[in-house]
Amino acid sequence: MPNLAPQQLPAGYRNRSATTVDAQEIHRLVAACERELHGRVDTDPGAIVADLAMPGLDLAVDTLLVHDSAGELVARAWVKGGRRAEIDVHPGHRGRGLGRWLLDWAELRACQSGSERLAQTVSDEDRAAIDLLRSHGYGPFVTQWLLAIAMPTEPTVPEPPAGITVRPFRPGDERAAYRLTEDAFDEWQKRRKSYDEWARHTVERATFAPAASPAAFAGDHMVGAVLSVRTPGTDEGYIERVAVRHDHRNRGIAGTLLQYAYRSFHQQGQRTCTLWTHSETGALPFYERLGMTVRRSSTVYGKPLTGR
Structure with missing residues (x-):
C-alpha cells in the first residue's frame, strides 16, 4: 500500500517512505531542527535507529521522507501505532506548506490504521508548530519537562x-x-x-x-x-x-x-545531568527537591479523528 497524502506535495519536493539506512540522514534533519529551536542537539543517532526498528512500525506505510530538488532530506514524518505522530521540517524549508502537508498525511495514515485519535509532542518554544496544530483542531493534554542539574x-x-x-x-x-x-x-x-x-x-x-x-x-x-x-x-x-x-x-x-x-x-x-518527566507521573516536585530545574517544556497535543 503506497503512502498517500490528501493534497498535492508542494512544488519542488518529492517523497518516499523511510528505510533503516536513512537513520543518519534523519538524525541530521532532527539535529538541525533542535539546533535552530534550542541552540543544541539532544537526540542521538541511536534513538533514531531504535525508532525505525520499533515493532508495529511499518516503514513502507507509516513513514514519509521529503527531499528537495537537490536530493536533500528536508522533512520527515511517521505515525507510531496509529496514535502518535512525529514531524520535523528543516528550518530552511519552513513556511512552504510542508508541515501542513505532513500533518494531513499523518492524520490520514492514522485513520487508515483504525485509530480514533492522533497526538503529537511539540516544544513549547515552537510557536509555528503549536499554531498549526491548534488550527487543525488539536488541544493540549500532557506537559513534559526537560530537567537539568548542574554538578560543579x-x-x-x-x-x-x-x-x-x-x-x-x-x-x-x-x-x-x-x-x-x-x-x-x-x-x-x-x-x-x-x-x-x-x-x-x-x-x-x-x-x-x-x-x-x-x-x-x-x-x-x-x-x-x-x-x-x-x-x-x-x-x-x-x-x-x-x-x-x-x-x-x-x-x-x-x-x-x-x-x-x-x-x-x-x-x-x-558537569550537567538531564532527564525528561511529564505531568501524568507527578514526579516533578521530587526531582526539584533533588536540585533539578526546568530547562524547557513540551506539550502533547491531541485530536479526535472521528468524522474525518
Whole structure:
C-alpha cells in the first residue's frame, strides 16, 4: 500500500517512505531542527535507529521522507501505532506548506490504521508548530519537562536504605531491569514494550552508560534502577529511565540511585545531568527537591479523528 497524502506535495519536493539506512540522514534533519529551536542537539543517532526498528512500525506505510530538488532530506514524518505522530521540517524549508502537508498525511495514515485519535509532542518554544496544530483542531493534554542539574563539584551519594545494596549495572542485569522498568511504567504507558524494543532504546544503544546506571537490590531481587546514556558532543549525561518497584517506593531508593548516577557522570567529566518527566507521573516536585530545574517544556497535543 503506497503512502498517500490528501493534497498535492508542494512544488519542488518529492517523497518516499523511510528505510533503516536513512537513520543518519534523519538524525541530521532532527539535529538541525533542535539546533535552530534550542541552540543544541539532544537526540542521538541511536534513538533514531531504535525508532525505525520499533515493532508495529511499518516503514513502507507509516513513514514519509521529503527531499528537495537537490536530493536533500528536508522533512520527515511517521505515525507510531496509529496514535502518535512525529514531524520535523528543516528550518530552511519552513513556511512552504510542508508541515501542513505532513500533518494531513499523518492524520490520514492514522485513520487508515483504525485509530480514533492522533497526538503529537511539540516544544513549547515552537510557536509555528503549536499554531498549526491548534488550527487543525488539536488541544493540549500532557506537559513534559526537560530537567537539568548542574554538578560543579562531585555529588555526594547517601547511604542506601536499610536492607538495600546499590551497584552499577552489569552484564546479565538486562532482563531484570526490563521487567522492573516496564512494570513501573505500566501506570502511564499505553502498551508494554517487548524486551527487544526496550533494549534497543536502552541497554543496546551505543551511548548506554552502565557505570552511570545504578541498580538497587533487596537480597538478590532488583527493586530499583536508573538507566543512563551519554550525550555525545556535550558535557552532559542523560537519564533515560528511573524506576523503583511499587513495594519499595517512598524509602529514598530513587534519590540514592539518582545521586549515584550524578556522581558517576561527574567522575567521567560531565558537569550537567538531564532527564525528561511529564505531568501524568507527578514526579516533578521530587526531582526539584533533588536540585533539578526546568530547562524547557513540551506539550502533547491531541485530536479526535472521528468524522474525518
